[in-house]
Amino acid sequence: MPPVVARVVLDRTTTAFDQPYDYRVPDALAAACLPGCRVEVPFGRGNARRQGIVLSCEEAAATDRPLKEIARVVDSSPVLSDEMLQLCGWMREHTFCTYYDAVSAMLPAGLGLKMQESLRLLTLPDPLPEGDAGVALHLLQRAGGSMERGKLAEVLGVAEDAPLFAELQRAGWVECVTSAARRMQDATQKMARLAEPDPDAPPPSFTPKQQAVVDLLAETGPVSVRELLYFTGVTQAVVTALAKKGAVTLFEQEVFR
DSSP states (O other), rough: OOOEEEEEEEESSOGGGGGGGEEOOOOOTTTOTTTOOOEEEETTTEEOOOOOEEEEEEEOOOOOOOOOOOOOOOOSOOOOOOOOOHHHHHHHHOOOOOHHHHHHHHHOOOOOOEEEEEEOOOOOSSSOSTTTHHHHHHHHTTSSEEEEEHHHHHTTTTTTTTTHHHHHHHHSSSEEEEEEEEOOOOOEEEEEEEEETTTTTOOOOOOOHHHHHHHHHHHHOSSHHHHHHHOOOOHHHHHHHHHHTTTTEEEEEEEEO
């Protein structure tokens, strides 16, 4: 059976490299890899993970040209329709943006993923190598064995794609770990409610401002701290003092976008 090849456009590409790239679709991902789905693929000499979106999938004729494989399909169903994929091409030609700039304009805020690449320490040679390699290994050890590539590069004063990181991997001292995180999480707000009273403790005494907060919470139940401050006219310090007394419980609550 001929291999299935997906044409993928990638995030974070400059205009010079803004073109579809061919990737082989593993048999295990053939059913899930559809046009309009986002995927994770290796890219460049270091095979850094990139996010991309599939433009098309088709069976390819047998060829000796080696193709890298799609690593993961992000979406369970396409996030862009065929018409939207065609519109991406039109936008690229008429507005001088990249393919993925056009894709991002169509995706809801927060749907995008941020690829986080970290280096994880596998073994610490003794003695440490000289130069930046030794410094990098020492920093990884001090950081608990793992650090984001960008942060490590910043501390070392080198580029994120510096040959140093590939050399550390080839030596077997570190490995590269890529994870995907949402670019935007649902917002949270700080809430307040009356704490359960301790029957064995003496009743607490409150200042007039603290009493106003307690009375409002007794009447309304849990409310946001922002509303609590507005309707009682007190400052954050009053609510914090009540929390320290054990009279008020503060907690976070999601505010769905």
